Amino acid sequence: MRNDDTDEQIEASSRLRKGIYVLPNLFTLAALFCGFYAIVMAMGNQYEASALGVFFAMVLDSLDGRVARMTNTQTAFGAQMDSLADMVSFGAAPALIVYEWVLRDLGRWGWFAAFVYCACAALRLARFNVNTSVVDKRFFQGLPSPAAAALMMGFIWLVTVLGLVKTDFVWVAFALCLYAGLTMVSNVPFYSFKDFQMRKSVPFAVIVSIALVIAVINIHPPIVLFSLFLIYGTSGYAVYAWRRFKGIPTSVISTSTDEPEEMGLH
Numbered sequence: 001m002r003n004d005d006t007d008e009q010i011e012a013s014s015r016l017r018k019g020i021y022v023l024p025n026l027f028t029l030a031a032l033f034c035g036f037y038a039i040v041m042a043m044g045n046q047y048e049a050s051a052l053g054v055f056f057a058m059v060l061d062s063l064d065g066r067v068a069r070m071t072n073t074q075t076a077f078g079a080q081m082d083s084l085a086d087m088v089s090f091g092a093a094p095a096l097i098v099y100e101w102v103l104r105d106l107g108r109w110g111w112f113a114a115f116v117y118c119a120c121a122a123l124r125l126a127r128f129n130v131n132t133s134v135v136d137k138r139f140f141q142g143l144p145s146p147a148a149a150a151l152m153m154g155f156i157w158l159v160t161v162l163g164l165v166k167t168d169f170v171w172v173a174f175a176l177c178l179y180a181g182l183t184m185v186s187n188v189p190f191y192s193f194k195d196f197q198m199r200k201s202v203p204f205a206v207i208v209s210i211a212l213v214i215a216v217i218n219i220h221p222p223i224v225l226f227s228l229f230l231i232y233g234t235s236g237y238a239v240y241a242w243r244r245f246k247g248i249p250t251s252v253i254s255t256s257t258d259e260p261e262e263m264g265l266h
Contacts, residue, residue, distance in 0.1 A: 025064075031064065032057075050156070052157070054150070117148075143186070
């Protein structure tokens, strides 16, 4: 049993080598740029562009780890770089954008909510790093930071595109900011979609369903995307309640007694 554990540790360390590879880190840097771009756009009161910047960062963030695994270029440097980029794009950027957008009008309460979100994003990323080897891969422990950022940016994008008066939604933004932040550091399980393998064959109906989803999003992207992330952002509590009702353990932490290894975000 001990030899098996040693072999797994050697295999894991060989996968996460030291070094720097251009391709996966190029995606990470691009995601970091999108987060920085979103902040700059918010400073110029261009909030629709800010929201789109964060959404583009989400897409790029979902690709860098997959590219690294597909090209066998996973490194310790890349894992740390990815985590730091996520903190900017999905932690600091959404907090600063929502503060500049409407929370500034609440004075100290405004920066309180924005800081809670930013701090919770940092805590969530740190916890993810140290718990990555003991968490059930099918679920995230708490709301993932990209989804939390999408929930915030989707709301801002929707209000901006519809031409609504943003000051009418100041307390909604305040509550949403606190909800997203505190849910990130909760123990509520959110489905991770990691058991969906792109390389495996799928029924034809799955491809048709994906095409339908893309078509529906194209009808009105702000409304559809915000609705989708709102559903996902509350789905964890539904899963938690269902598991409690069925008597299934609600914690997604495995029963391992070993100290989790700090292997990085990916």
